[in-house]
Amino acid sequence: MRLEPTPELEAFRGKVRAFVAEHAPGVKAHAGVRAPEPELMPAIRAWTARLYAAGLLGIDWPAEYGGRPDAHPLEPSVVAEEIARARTWAPVGAASPASAALVEFGSDAQRARFLPRIRSGDDVWCQLFSEPEAGSDLASLRTRARREGEGGDAVFVVDGQKVWTTNGQHADMGYLLARTDAEAPKHKGITAFALDMRSPGVEVRPLRELTGTTDFNEVFLDGVRIPAANVIGRVDDGWRVAMSSLARERSGVAARGVELFAALEDLVRLAEEVPAGGRPALDDAATRQEIGGLAARVQVNAALIALAQSRMLHGTEGPADALLGKIFFSELNHDLADFGLRLQGTDGLLTEGDPAVLAAGWWQDAHLYSRAFTIAGGANEVLRTQIAERGLGMPREPR
Template identity: 85%
Template sequence: MRLESTPELEAFRGKVRAFVAEHAPGVKAHSGVRAPDPALMPAIREWTASLYEAGFLGIDWPVEYGGRPGAHPLEPSVVAEEIARARTWPPVGAASLASAAVIDFGTDEQRARFLPRIRSCADVWCQLFSEPEAGSDLAALRTRARREGEGEDAVFVVDGQKVWTTNGQHADMGYLLARTDPDAPKHKGITAFALDMRSPGVEVRPLRELTGTTDFNEVFLDGVRIPAANVIGAVNDGWRVAMSSLGRERSGVAARGAELSAVLDDLVRLAETATVDGRPALDDSATRQALGELAARVQVNAAMIGLAQSRMLHGTEHAADALLGKIFFSELNHDLADFGLRMQGTDGLLTEEDPGALADGWWQDAHLYSRAYTIAGGANEVLRTQVAERGLGLPRESR
């Protein structure tokens, strides 16, 4: 395993860091994968388009759509790290997933239609996978799509409900999975679609969370008509399309390391501000010991990311790599926020709206949101079962 960088990659990092410092649309107010206020969306669209134009996004796309052949495969990870380190907005939505599906499985017409609009951020995409009864068990989805007509006039009529749709309120397009053959086995009979979110019958309802924000949404689909030309890949082959696009999205893992490193730095600064028995918390030996343990875990998280990247570069990826990385990151992220809250004592009960809240209540919001990471992308309890079965080869859990 080789974890050190290369001079070429570090030179690229310097370019990205300078570009982010000059063009980023300000610091995110909250931690995590959050939906911006509507007033911020024009600036974020412009920022995203500038990243594509500068060659920092879509690096592995076909050259005719702006990709750069011969680029180092870790360049997308460097970009994600530098955006996270600057505490600014990454591109919002599911365009990276949708573009991977279109590039690998779409038609030439679909690539020509969708990819330029992703590059210009004329279209923000959302991911329409999870359902009320099919979150961690995605293959149990029940949204139905039935075909009507033949030839160029053929459409699929979709009925169902999606949930936990981040940025659904901002999305122009949706990357949708729906069941097209209800009699097929569980992982078969599913089709992937590109859905115009402005289509009649699409209703987006915000979900207000513990944080008081509405990052997620419910999406109701009532007789929504999708042209057959918007099927991504083959009909009834949507599971393979979805798993392939999810497998190609690796840059977000690198951002987790930079994100936790920045939170640890903030935690140390908080320890200089908060007090224990009338003294700075950093002077308290128990506080320093706890910070040391958290710092060690942040380093372990970085090493796990480095191992996963090394295996990816050498084609030796393990079935449990991504699962273990997500579990470790999400639980460490929660523990960092939890310690930041507990270090404030009774002031930890204050919120963003309360005068005197340390860091404007950032730790309170981060603590409440941190539970989302342990559920999104597969609940950690489910992922542990997958580690046992896929990674360790243990007998499958009895159903």
């Protein structure tokens, strides 16, 4: 494993950093993967279009759609890191996994129709995978799609419910999984679709969360008609499409490392500002010791990311790599936010909007949101079982 960057990647990083500094649409007010307020969406769509036009997104797409086949495979990670370092908005929605599915499995007509609209920012996508009874166990999904008609007039009629749909309230298109063969084994008989979110029968209901914001949504599908031409890949082969598209999305992992370093810097700054026994909290040996422990874990997280990138470059990825990284990051992220609250003492009980709250309530919001990372992408408890079974080869739990 090589940890030092190449000169070419560092030159690319400088270009990206300058571009972000000039064009980014402002600093995010909240931690985590959040949905913007509606009034921010025009600026974020324009920002997304600029990133694609500059060749900083869609790097691994086919050249005819703006990709650069000769680019270094870590360039997408560099872009994600620099966006995170600037604490600004990454493009919102699920365009990354959706475009990965379209590039690998979509038809020429689908790529020609959907990829340019992703590039232009005209279409924001959401991911319609999770369901009330199929979150960490996604293959248990119950949303049904039945075929009607043949040939060019064929459609799939979809009924079901999705939940935890980030940015669903802003989405123009949905990357949907639905069961098309109820008799097939659990991981078979699922089909991937491109769904126009404006279709009759689609209802998006925002969920108000613990943070007081609305990032996730429920999506109800009642007799929604999707043209058969919008099937991504083959009918009943959607599980392979979904798993491949999710596996190709690695750049966000690199951004998480940068976010933790930024949170650590904020934590040190907070410890310099808040009092403890008439002196700055940072003067207290116990405080410094706890921050030191968190700093060590932030460095370990960075090493895990570098190891995963190295294995990706050499084609030696293991089945537990991404799972271990996700668990380690989510629990460390929570512990950083938790200590940020504890440093404030009783002031940690203040909330965003209170004139006396420190850092505009960022720590309070980050602490409340931090639990989402332990669930999103698979609950940590479930992922630990998967690590045991897939990574360590231990006997499967009784079903």
